Amino acid sequence: MKHIFLQIQEKLGEVSALKYIDKDWNQLKFEQPPVKWPCALIDVKNISYSQMGQLWQMAEADVEITVANVRLVNSSQVHSSRADSYSVFDIMDGIHNKLHGWHGMGFSRLIRTNTAKVYTDKSAEVYTMTYHTSWRVEGTNRDMEKVQVTPRVLAELE
Numbered sequence: 001m002k003h004i005f006l007q008i009q010e011k012l013g014e015v016s017a018l019k020y021i022d023k024d025w026n027q028l029k030f031e032q033p034p035v036k037w038p039c040a041l042i043d044v045k046n047i048s049y050s051q052m053g054q055l056w057q058m059a060e061a062d063v064e065i066t067v068a069n070v071r072l073v074n075s076s077q078v079h080s081s082r083a084d085s086y087s088v089f090d091i092m093d094g095i096h097n098k099l100h101g102w103h104g105m106g107f108s109r110l111i112r113t114n115t116a117k118v119y120t121d122k123s124a125e126v127y128t129m130t131y132h133t134s135w136r137v138e139g140t141n142r143d144m145e146k147v148q149v150t151p152r153v154l155a156e157l158e
Helices: 002-013 082-099
Strands: 020-023 039-053 056-070 110-120 122-136
Touching: 002 020, 002 039, 002 056, 039 122, 056 082, 056 110, 082 110, 082 122
Parallel strands: 020 039
Antiparallel strands: 039 056, 056 122, 110 122
């Protein structure tokens, strides 16, 4: 899991508009969030595992990217620079262009499955973008004995 976070964090670093990229540890819930704006926070949700045999598993998960930007510009229809107030959408497009269909070492392509608005009581706009991926988890094979089986061939001749 750690290797997935680190690779996504590095890929998000290619989005020049982002000033802060980190694992989501609830920074936005602080009275004064310890982030630079705009930011992207990475977390994982809903990991499920299925068995593949020999203790190997297939993991599937939703990776959630929380995108936040402080609101500094009036978005009113009559305001001359209202387009600037929608910059969070440009940032989300930049993130999507980097992540959708991209895969790193050890996990399948990220596929966007959802985008949602997060309502906060602060002056920031917050959205979550969810991407689905999967990876194999190597079995440890502990407590399993290796058994050498001598093959036996039976043949019938007519």
